[in-house]
Amino acid sequence: MSTAHPDRRFVEADTWTASGSKSEMLDMFHDFCPRVQKLLKLCPEGDVLEWKLRVHEPLSHWVDGNTALVGDACHPTLPHLAQGAAQAVEDAAVLGVVLGKIKSKDEVHKALLVYQALRKPRADWAVATAAANGKGLHLGSGAAQEARDAAFKAAKKAGGENPDKAIDQIVQRTLYAHDCAQEAEDRYDALFSQI
Ligand SMILES: Cc1cc2nc3c(=O)[nH]c(=O)nc-3n(C[C@H](O)[C@H](O)[C@H](O)COP(=O)(O)OP(=O)(O)OC[C@H]3O[C@@H](n4cnc5c(N)ncnc54)[C@H](O)[C@@H]3O)c2cc1C
Incomplete structure (x- = not known):
């Protein structure tokens, strides 16, 4: 069952190619330095992707036969x-x-x-x-x-x-x-x- 994160800015989709909103991205980084904000503003609308960064537990083994x-x-x-x-x-x-x-x-x-x-x-x-x-x-x-x-x-x-x-x-x-x-x-x- 998927539980919605209270902060909508955290994407729920499992894919790493979910499209995101430029205005939400700018809002997320509103207190970053002006140079970062300038770069983010250059991103074309529709080109924002939302990725989850996950840590995977080590596998028990890498070899089978x-x-x-x-x-x-x-x-x-x-x-x-x-x-x-x-x-x-x-x-x-x-x-x-x-x-x-x-x-x-x-x-x-x-x-x-x-x-x-x-x-x-x-x-x-x-x-x-x-x-x-x-x-x-x-x-x-x-x-x-x-x-x-x-x-x-x-x-x-x-x-x-x-x-x-x-x-x-x-x-x-x-x-x-x-x-x-x-x-x-x-x-x-x-x-x-x-x-
Ligand atoms: C933004 C970003 C920055 C990164 N920066 C660095 C860095 O600075 N230094 C660093 O060391 N690493 C970096 N990485 C990590 C690095 O890109 C990956 O660890 C590396 O590409 C893993 O290589 P791989 O061959 O295991 O997998 P992949 O590169 O994912 O290759 C897997 C290939 O298998 C193909 N494939 C998938 N399913 C099938 C199928 N069913 N049949 C046939 N083909 C299939 C895929 O299309 C893909 O071409 C970065 C990754 C990202 C996303």
Whole structure:
């Protein structure tokens, strides 16, 4: 049963292509800075779409027999870490390595389980980090928001942990200094023998 949100501005439709109202959009962002409002006003009437951004619980498994899920099908990710496509590309790279190692088609299932063992913890972490980042970046006014803004200032000054995980140095190193194909090369034999 669908329960209407008390605020009509929150779309109820499940689709991500529901059309929205330009005047409602302008009203929603009325207190944003003038530059944002100018951009929003440029949007042609009829071109406004309403999307829901959802967090999906991690799946229990990505592999069934000789079939494996990749990309958004197994780790749909909120945009707050810019990692949806990046993680999908890592899936593809790792699949390329593990499937390149099979000696017969009987090994496909085990190779896919190696793919899952390599990829799932990292992709699940990216999904959770993006969701947590979305929460942290969209706090309403109050003590938590003030503490976050103080942390932003401190990070800018001293280069410490950044409340925006997309630009935090440790998170960036974890995301961008990781060679998933090399990891697959290095760990394939051990993982394959354990499965
Ligand atoms: C506005 C926006 C900004 C984004 N920014 C970033 C970013 O900065 N960095 C980043 O890493 N990610 C970003 N993403 C996320 C990224 O686009 C997705 O994570 C990525 O496209 C997922 O790739 P995919 O191949 O898993 O799925 P998709 O790209 O959705 O591909 C699935 C394909 O399957 C097709 N398909 C569906 N059903 C069928 C069927 N029955 N038969 C045949 N074909 C079918 C679809 O048409 C589609 O072409 C962004 C997404 C959006 C919407």
